[in-house]
Amino acid sequence: MLEEYFDDEDEEEMLDLVDIRTPEEVEMRMDDLVLTRDQEDEIGKLVKAIEHREYLARIGLREIGKLLFVGPPGTGKTSVARALAHDLDLPFVEVKLSMITSQYLGETAKNVEKTFEVAKRLSPCILFMDEFDFVAKTRSSDEHAAIKRAVNTLLKSIDEVSLIDDEVLLIGATNHPDQLDAAAWRRFDEIVNFPKPDRDMRSDILRVVTREMDIVDFDPNQLAEMTEGLTGSDLRLVLREAVLDALTEERTTLTQQDLEDAIANFEERDNLKNLDMIDGDADALIAGGTPGDGHDHDHD
Ligand SMILES: Nc1ncnc2c1ncn2[C@@H]1O[C@H](COP(=O)(O)OP(=O)(O)OP(=O)(O)O)[C@@H](O)[C@H]1O
Numbered sequence: 013m014l015e016e017y018f019d020d021e022d023e024e025e026m027l028d029l030v031d032i033r034t035p036e037e038v039e040m041r042m043d044d045l046v047l048t049r050d051q052e053d054e055i056g057k058l059v060k061a062i063e064h065r066e067y068l069a070r071i072g073l074r075e076i077g078k079l080l081f082v083g084p085p086g087t088g089k090t091s092v093a094r095a096l097a098h099d100l101d102l103p104f105v106e107v108k109l110s111m112i113t114s115q116y117l118g119e120t121a122k123n124v125e126k127t128f129e130v131a132k133r134l135s136p137c138i139l140f141m142d143e144f145d146f147v148a149k150t151r152s153s154d155e156h157a158a159i160k161r162a163v164n165t166l167l168k169s170i171d172e173v174s175l176i177d178d179e180v181l182l183i184g185a186t187n188h189p190d191q192l193d194a195a196a197w198r199r200f201d202e203i204v205n206f207p208k209p210d211r212d213m214r215s216d217i218l219r220v221v222t223r224e225m226d227i228v229d230f231d232p233n234q235l236a237e238m239t240e241g242l243t244g245s246d247l248r249l250v251l252r253e254a255v256l257d258a259l260t261e262e263r264t265t266l267t268q269q270d271l272e273d274a275i276a277n278f279e280e281r282d283n284l285k286n287l288d289m290i291d292g293d294a295d296a297l298i299a300g301g302t303p304g305d306g307h308d309h310d311h312d
């Protein structure tokens with residue numbers, strides 16, 4: 013598919029900047045994801061907008077199809093964007109903003125333009141721009157004229173791309189909405205919040221990720237009670253550990269206890285992450301010691 017669109021060398025260079033997948037290559041499904049009500053509504057609207065694109069163009073409603081996904085790491089932003097590509101049967105063009113910042117800063121604005129060029133050429137498609145807060149960082153630190161130019165090019169490119177006219181659905185994602193300035197924020201028609209999952213969502217996520225597993229006495233509600241503050245990504249890690257631990261005992265059937273143990277281990281691991289390795293708790297730094305307390309995971 014790509015060779016058809018990008019034949020000469022300069023064009024091949026464009027492809028180094030982005031990661032492109034066909035909808036078949038995307039492994040994520042919307043069915044595998046647990047969404048908040050709000051997320052479901054936004055996605056529902058989007059699906060309708062794409063379906064009735066011509067009608068929207070006719071009545072002159074063009075401010076649609078630019079979404080910003082906002083939330084902490086591991087809350088499903090990338091996964092939802094990919095699942096949309098699969099479910100809407102659209103190619104997925106992914107770019108991390110930090111990656112198109114060329115070591116030759118002067119190239120950065122050009123890289124931004126190339127990225128949008130790729131997306132327009134592959135349209136209809138989804139253009140997923142990760143690490144969007146990068147914009148803000150470079151804006152506030154008046155480092156370099158080249159970076160400012162790149163940021164202005166980015167803002168202008170966003171203005172000039174359209175779901176209705178170019179069939180490019182733009183999705184930005186950020187962990188740091190507070191660092192995004194108004195100029196960038198204003199360019200998205202919908203902000204979709206990706207909060208850490210509440211108890212009911214955690215329970216649903218546990219059900220979804222264990223769909224193909226055998227678990228004796230499985231009680232996702234109880235596990236959800238024990239996992240306040242954990243994200244979908246954390247829960248997947250917990251499950252993986254439980255499965256691997258059982259495998260070391262030659263078991264492929266898990267128990268509720270295995271999962272509870274894996275949660276306890278996860279919290280320990282999380283404490284290690286927050287441990288100061290120089291002045292930190294001496295006990296934890298000696299083999300056989302326990303990871304320090306007083307370094308609680310921030311349950312918010
Ligand atoms: N709501 C959810 N339902 C099901 N799985 C989830 C959910 N949230 C996260 N996950 C799982 O956690 C893993 C990480 O999610 P993902 O990479 O989409 O997070 P992210 O928000 O993009 O994180 P980052 O900000 O670090 O890029 C994926 O395997 C995903 O399936």
Ligand SMILES: [Mg+2]
Nearest residue numbers: 089090091142
């Ligand atoms: Mg991500």
